[in-house]
Amino acid sequence: MIGLAAIRRGLTCSALAITLGFAAPAQADFPERNITLVVPFPAGGTTDIVARIIAGQLQGEYGKSVIIENRGGASTAIGTVAVGKAEKDGHTLLFTAATTFTSNPHLLPSIKYKLEDFAPVAMVVKVPFAFVVKKDFPAQDLKAFRDYALANPGKINNATNGAGSTVHLLGEVVARGLGVEVQHVHYRGAAPATNDMLAGVVDSNVEALTNSAPNHKAGQYRALAVLSDERLPQLSDVPTFKELGFPSVVGGSWFAVFAPAGTPQAVVDKLNTSISRIVRSPDFARRMQEIGNEPAAMTPAELATYVRNESDRLGTLIRDAGITVE
Template sequence: MPTLSFSRVLGGMAVALLAFADTQAHAQAYPDHNITLVVPFPPGGTTDIVGRILVEQLSADFGKQVLIENRGGASTSLGAQMVAGADKDGYTLLFASATTFTTNPHLLPSIKYKLEDFAPVAMVVKVPFAFVVRKDFPAADITAFRAYALANPGKVNNATNGPGSTVHLMGEIVARGLGVKFQHVHYRGAAPAMNDMLGGIVDSNVEALTNSAPNHKAGMYRALAVLSEQRLPQMPDVPTFKELGYPSIVGETWFAVFAPAGTPQPVLDKLSSSITRVVNTPDFAKRMEAIGNVPWAMTPAELGAHVVSERERLGKLIRDANIIVE
């Protein structure tokens, strides 16, 4: 019996060693064919643009094509479901936005994926926001804006990209941080919200830097503060809420790469290393700055922890503000 047990141990060790060797060989050969990066949005948006810049440089790194597959719909959940069910080999990846993992679980209870279905690979960029008001709004700074909003409770019309959108949540963070109340006006996307902001039909909005920086510079509306941790090079004259004395008014969205959970660790390591190298290049930084984004490198562990932290923070905000997506 002891001999039989020892044989079994040896057999188990042999199987484990063979599996390890197979995994190592797979990682060394990776990638030996094209990789698909699923962008859970239609073509042409910011996520798609950033994804295409990223895969251009990754393809050069790997010597294999990294191809974009746009799978938009259901607030990124269709693309996420697709990748969650893909082979665990590193050849199908998800280019997730913050929405995918931080707000969808609270707003869309019927989604068919969860964070545990994915392995974090690498953070890529963050998208900063600015709080803007129409150019003839009777307040030239945050102190005057807060005084006006307190004197006129519920009368400040704040545009959003739709109920439960990131812009809606950022607007709620601003209102709660200032201790005021907004009358949120929900639009079907960023374009109509921005158009009515430019037309002076609504009072305020939380705009991504892509739009807010050029519109502020052109005098189309006024940016009173940014929601980032530091001032932004594209808007150096605009203070942060933190420096104005409102440390809780911080927020951005972001894009990051995830793989199906169970992807071999050496493959994840290779992907993370390559993506982070691209994110840290001056060329990538220059191209991101041109479209209002900021490169944001993180280790997989840091990315995973950040997602969990933001999911908890925004989940509490959604519950406290009773935000419901019909």
């Protein structure tokens, strides 16, 4: 028979264990040291610019340095793999774009990482795109473009930023959504593709808002529709594909923060709260509007679901279109 004293001792130990169990995950002292935010792109690009804004705000909130480490190369794999192998304590984070987890796994089967190696922390921005045509293209609106494309199958040259790039995939989304055939012309990056659009060398392109808004307003080329769910303030005169009767033509890119899988949930939640507060601030919204991005906060669970859905959607597109990269 167990005595009353033994029962009391057991209850006391259990209470202490419960108390410690709640205290440990609280992570009230996070961060304990400087945070490294790995950007798997070279310095100076839009991803890097947004990461530095977030880093500066986090540094002010946490009172610890938030160091940007640019580790570009291998289609973001070098930096991504490094973060996946880092300590699972929230002090090394990944700030990356959509391709890392949505298209790369389907285009680059030999990559050494997978989404399950990471804990989604926070969405930061969405990157809107517009479908544009050269200024002397014979079609003045999307209906006329579709009619022209149907009458001239495969004769429209559509610029991309490279085979398998976000712009290539979105160009395929547009073509399939409209039910037309275009000839994709692959460039080595956004700058040469945009330059040939401006020069009228190619007929169409899917341009990020950063370029499409000012060039459309200046009459350098014409934006026929945007691929976002709603009209964009920077291109308020340009309808969405949904408005024009093509609801499947939706897409874009995004930037988000990830931690190594196994990072304590309390740390992930604290980071999400801090980053989401920054993302929702008027100052951040103003700075993103200047760049052409849309602030977009999500919980870790919402981000995880969003990334999986986008990966499934693009995986289907890549397989159906037979898209490959060399």
